[in-house]
Amino acid sequence: MAAALPPFWSLVEAHGDELLVHARKLAGEQHAEDVLQEAFLRALRAYPRLRHARHLRAWLYRITTTTAFDLHRVRRREVVTDEPPTVPVEDDHDDGGFEALIAPLPEAARTALILRFVEDLDYDAIGASLDCSPVAARQRVSTAVRSLRERLPS
């Protein structure tokens, strides 16, 4: 079997709080907990199939992001449209959903999100990579998350 994966709950305890903040930014206070619960359940479904235990935090951020968008689509469909439901499966570390989600963003935003949530870099390293300070790096990621949020049609 795969490399030793940590007990799943240790990820919930270590990263749950910050993931809830992320879910709030994307889905709003009202839906944040629903998004996060669904994201953790999707992560559990995929967890035993992971081939390594690296960058699990970034992986959870990506799942939370795609889940926020999927649940938003479901809610909209219930209200106004009749698009067919999409049932995404996070098969592995390379969940295509996240990349597709950020594809329409401006390049600067996309780069910031990839460095943070795919490459799993901290703000020091992102700053080094973008040739700016860690504070500025944090700001760029935060701006990028906001532009992602704006793509959620209201």
Add this chain to the structure above:
Amino acid sequence: MTPLSDRFLESLAAAAVHDGLADAVFTRLSTPIGRLLVVQGAEGVVRVGFEEEPEDRLLADVAAGVGPRIVASDRELATTRDALSAYLEGDSDSLALPVDLRLARAPFRREVLETLHREVGRGATISYGALASRSGHPRAARAVGTACARNPVPLVVPCHRVLPSTGGVGSYGGGVARKVALLELEGVLPRRLPSTG
């Protein structure tokens, strides 16, 4: 950052169990013999840890043996918690919990622990040698000692009831003081302190 609420965590764990996504569930429990960590799989209790054992290492061992999808829930393990509390507080005479001995990896150790779980009830004791014979390995008293020392589910499989034939209480994975306390609770040893019951 606001921490996740207990309500959220319980709801997540319940959904994971309901959807068949949990390999095991754990709970932390305060008892008269200290804090316990109890881990349970679909078949029964797989691990009981005393408070001296580092929790992260214990759960990592369980993850390696049972699977990494481990969640925490007091509510999902309410029956097990109630049974252990009642037993350790002296409100209940027996501790009949299903057990899953997957973490006792050697077949010999599993046999010994199964025999002990099945045959040695509250108030009874057995010597290492007698337990060896009863498990079908009459010459393996010393190995029985190892099996007991590494019992992954103390209390539920009552290795505190295994005593040396030479007298005294012998050793215990959870420390001799706890072994004595358990034997007092079960009436095998006289209580040193007057009972308040």
